[in-house]
Amino acid sequence: MTLHPALNGKRACIFDAGGTLVHPDWSRLSHIAEQVSGRVFEAGEMDRAFGEMLRAVGLEMQREGFVLPDEMKRSHWTFRRIYRALGLDESTCDSVVEQLDGAHLDRHLWSGVNTEVPRVLDDLKRQGLLLAVISNTEDGRLADSLDAAGIRDRFDLLIDSHLVGLRKPDAAIFQLALDRLTLKADDAAFVGDSYVHDALAAQAIGLRGILLDPLNLHPESVCPRIRSLSELIDSH
Ligand SMILES: [Mg+2]
Numbered sequence: 001m002t003l004h005p006a007l008n009g010k011r012a013c014i015f016d017a018g019g020t021l022v023h024p025d026w027s028r029l030s031h032i033a034e035q036v037s038g039r040v041f042e043a044g045e046m047d048r049a050f051g052e053m054l055r056a057v058g059l060e061m062q063r064e065g066f067v068l069p070d071e072m073k074r075s076h077w078t079f080r081r082i083y084r085a086l087g088l089d090e091s092t093c094d095s096v097v098e099q100l101d102g103a104h105l106d107r108h109l110w111s112g113v114n115t116e117v118p119r120v121l122d123d124l125k126r127q128g129l130l131l132a133v134i135s136n137t138e139d140g141r142l143a144d145s146l147d148a149a150g151i152r153d154r155f156d157l158l159i160d161s162h163l164v165g166l167r168k169p170d171a172a173i174f175q176l177a178l179d180r181l182t183l184k185a186d187d188a189a190f191v192g193d194s195y196v197h198d199a200l201a202a203q204a205i206g207l208r209g210i211l212l213d214p215l216n217l218h219p220e221s222v223c224p225r226i227r228s229l230s231e232l233i234d235s236h
Pocket of ligand 1: 016017018019020192193194
């Protein structure tokens with residue numbers, strides 16, 4: 001097995017959750033939107049709209065100095081934004097989000113996981129790496145999300161922004177993870193799909209930032225980029 005060069009000599013690999021380890025359950029999300037609006041949504045178009053939305057949000061927040069706008073305090077604001085971007089009007093979005101609230105209580109909406117992920121995590125563990133997650137959540141349900149995705153038990157540490165009162169890109173949340181793992185910044189890599197909130201923020205405090213960029217949206221990245229988590233470890 002060969003580790004990605006960015007993991008050489010590291011003792012821990014810390015991950016972002018949403019968009020990195022877990023993904024929106026697009027089949028449920030498209031089904032709910034279709035029932036409310038009568039329009040059919042393809043998983044692929046939603047996934048792309050989501051990636052583009054996150055990229056725009058990263059740039060926006062960097063410009064605004066990471067002050068959380070009111071819009072982002074509303075539940076499921078990311079989904080609201082993509083349904084808007086895909087052409088639903090405001091009141092239809094309200095109805096969709098209302099349905100999402102109920103569905104999310106039943107089962108976390110971020111419960112999709114790419115098929116290679118459990119294997120990649122197991123392989124990294126076999127290489128002796130500690131595994132952790134730092135996630136900015138809206139509602140303190142990181143553990144539920146990883147549970148619904150079936151990968152929670154693979155991690156040595158979970159840090160949920162809502163529960164610790166700190167959010168990425170604040171250096172303090174990365175430091176908290178390092179303290180709990182009793183590691184120095186130089187000992188760990190951080191893998192995430194947000195250029196600003198994950199890769200650059202991690203790099204700024206001395207972690208090795210790795211950007212997960214499956215749609216090739218960040219050619220400007222100064223951090224190493226991977227297209228899929230399977231690039232972290234080559235099992236052949
Ligand atoms: Mg993310």
